[in-house]
Amino acid sequence: MATTQAVLAAEGLRYRYGETVALDGVDLRVDPGECVALLGPNGAGKSTLVAIAVGLLTPQHGTVRILGGDPRRAATRRQLGVAQQTLGFPNTLTVRELVTGAAVRGGLRAAAAGPILAELGLTELAPRRVSKLSGGQKQRVQLAMALVTEPTLLVLDEPTVGLDTAARRHFWQILARRRAQGAAVLVTTHLIEESAAVADRVVVLDRGRILADAPPQELVDRLPDRTVTARTGIASAELERLPGVLSVRREHDLTRIQTRSPEDLLRVLLARDPGLSELRVQDAGLEEAVVALTGDEEMVA
């Protein structure tokens, strides 16, 4: 079926730490140029999945391939660019030295650091020690280290935490350029609305299983929930009794109704309240769609 070689292909991954099941049969495919967002509450298995993908862990069952190669092999791992949120920096090295080091470790000449420092706006910070930088600047240094080797697969853990809106947009523009050249991106994030905007596919992981793997809009469309807002004289208690209604909230003089069957609700509203005004019907967001899947409000925090 697939004619192009997958950048990342994982099949039937299982992993447990003692009694705790981290991954319970996970399949995941990332194609060239794709950006896949990995979502899920804490403890869903995201870290384990990423650790297996980058060759730090060996799956107890199943296989994982990066461009057909085993990520436990050094040659395969050289095609990866990884940025981890938890990485700290030695306070004895400068920005330039760190990015140069990453270039050389990836098999390139030290000079490769120059262009990437410029692209990420780090040229002026290059002679500074990383310990003196802000969180967002450190984040950019890590990204520069991950990008300098022109990797085929970028694995990024919460890459935009600590970045302001402008930096965030700049960051996704830089990634878009790499994706246009065929690089794939696997990003784990808590920022659901951000992944809705940038990801081709959203993979929702919960308790070691994949609950959904689809484009963000499709996940939203699958959720029948709509929010109907209107100025109406009908009592809340009455609205709550209608079929499909999930919740009714009054905000000032507006009524906000969550419903599974917006058509039924609209028929009733229009028929019973001739004075109805300011009617609005809205989609649920990706956030609601993910919460509906995992039943976990926590991850939206």
Added chain:
Amino acid sequence: MNGLLGRVFGVELRDELRAIVREPTSLFFGILMPVGLFVLFNLLYGHDITQGLSAGTAMVATFGTYGVITVAALQPGIGVAQDRDLGWLRMKRVSAVPIGVSLAAKATAALLYGVGVLVLMGVAAAAFGTLHASPWALLRVALVLLLGSVPFTLLSVAVGFRFRTGAATALLNAVLFPLAMLSGLWIPIQFLPSVVREIAKFLPTYHLAQLGLAQLGHGTSMIHVLALLVTTVAASGVAAMSYRHARI
């Protein structure tokens, strides 16, 4: 492939050398303090003669041992602990840097700083006019001390794989000071109480210093070489075990 590993080793070594020279505490405790103590004792007692050897010359072996051991025992272990704490070792593993290359770079950096410490001590002693030994003998002292520092680097790395940065630093320093004192690295062993001399026989630092002194024509070598070989074998075992159980 080998070219790549060579270049990676180069970068790692460069980073490790900077880790000492740019970190004031490492620079002070690892380099300045041993050299400073050597200078101080040399000025005070350098011209004394014990058993036909000027004290200033003997100090090249004893304080030299202290200086070389200090960099060998502190820096690699603290470096490993720090790399683990920062997630740096994990990052290097993902970047396909063999752990052996990282460790070799740390050991080499410690050796190079050891060479630096010995050169500074030699120059200082010569300047004070207390250095009475042939260049060949001095070279042998340096080689013996540097080779003999290997088991200390191994033990240091073992500590680094086991403990976090703060604990590793405290532990290594806490072991180093009594070792230096009891092995006669600061005060010549013959001036120490007999109970200390008995304890010293079980300390690798004592044997290393004595092996250094033997190169200056003071005592025999064989027993010390044996003691250091046993230490090296034991230290390799401990380091390997510690690495295998380490969380990276």
